[in-house]
Amino acid sequence: MRIRIANHSGFCFGVKRAIKIAQEIRKERKGKVLTLGDLIHNKRVIEELRKEGIDSVDDISKINEGTVIIRSHGVSPSVIDQLKKKQIEIIDATCPFVKRIQRLAKKIVDSGYELIIAGDPNHPEIRALIGYTNGEGVIINSLQEIKNLKKKSRRAIIAQSTQDINFFKEIVSRLIDITNELRVLNTICDSTRIRQKSTSKLASEVDVMFIVGDKKSSNTNKLFKIAKEIQPKTYFIENADDIKPEMINSYEEIGISAGASTPQDLIDEVINKIKGIKTNKCYGERESTWMN
């Protein structure tokens, strides 16, 4: 038996950076340190941050003092304005890759191209992004939605940083039929691309696949979808207790991948749980075959 972990599983650059910024600011400031919305989509990490004194507040009207950390997904300029008016200290931990998408979106709209955003309108990254274009831009979250679009001379398409590359390509493919000039800006971040690619590859090579992360995490859900299409025996695992012996059976090759917001200790717990089930069943696996 072999447990194999997909490359780039777990925290991405932007998430690591936002947590580090929040923790450093917490040490430096005496007053309240809040994050506007959960810093990342993972209950466990949020709980740990709360214990360190970093609370999460959803509603801007409830913030009246202290320091506010802007999470990696970013916020719209109007939110920044509201915080400034309240004279709240703002620490911007928006992921630099997301910042680039915000700049590109504005530039596209300013240059007269119709902006297409391959993303989820309810995801905080997209809610923030649309603030940079004053609400302009057509958000496409399902292929069905493309059917509403008409022939157009000039369009530009960008993607949510954690978008599924195959979904993005499929949208492009359909837009080609109805657009004379289509500027394709592949804004899916490298970390997402590599994680999706290695997850696909691993799913095609193993007997069963576990995707570890929070169900609220958009990118973890996408990983699950990608893996499930390749390996039907793919399970979404929020914590180690979700793993049942019948999921593992006598499978030889077990694959694990995890979203950008999944902490390493949760991945470790999942590995230990699988090892435990296997040991109890006396499969006689050797420690040296674990791969990390």
Added chain:
Amino acid sequence: MRIRIANHSGFCFGVKRAIKIAQEIRKERKGKVLTLGDLIHNKRVIEELRKEGIDSVDDISKINEGTVIIRSHGVSPSVIDQLKKKQIEIIDATCPFVKRIQRLAKKIVDSGYELIIAGDPNHPEIRALIGYTNGEGVIINSLQEIKNLKKKSRRAIIAQSTQDINFFKEIVSRLIDITNELRVLNTICDSTRIRQKSTSKLASEVDVMFIVGDKKSSNTNKLFKIAKEIQPKTYFIENADDIKPEMINSYEEIGISAGASTPQDLIDEVINKIKGIKTNKCYGERESTWMN
């Protein structure tokens, strides 16, 4: 039994226009009227034009007098220069859609984008096109060739006017992985698009499919490939004699499509040949079921 003809089969706008120009010029001029290369990729039409006094010459060095018609595929600027030096009258019958591609290619190269051309380097349209970019541009004629390309910041892709839309989309899909900004200019002409689309649709609905045209015709070959993938019983027909009774058997639905350079009388001959075979076999079809 029903014979169904795909929409937009046969001569496209550019071909009709070039033939009309050549015939009008022939009537007006007293001296020699030549075309530089075959006016269209169809032996029969070329033979008819010859009878009308419009000869085809491949080698520019053999042209020393009279009037030269530039065919719908266009020629590179250097060819025009050579003809001008010889003081030959030039009548430009380049298809306006092809002219647009030539302008776009030049603009792309001038603006610093790497130019990708989805086309056949040996096709006259592409040989002419590359003259407008001073040889710049990467011509992609098979998916294999994309593997030689490296990551690049800015690229723009255009297509041979008669390119297969699915091949074009597949190239775009692969370029997305290695290009930060990709400008997609879908330069496949409307006539080609509609013909390919209606051929695909028809191939999926009939029992046997005939693609009529000259084997030298690039766009007819593409039609054949598209139909063959959908309906394995697809035949390339250069003339009515190519149709054998065993190809038709007792099939009920017979589809026909034809390339942009296929004359209507050849399509008519193919229809008559099929009718003849069916009649001899006493299938008892009614004239009213023929569709045109």
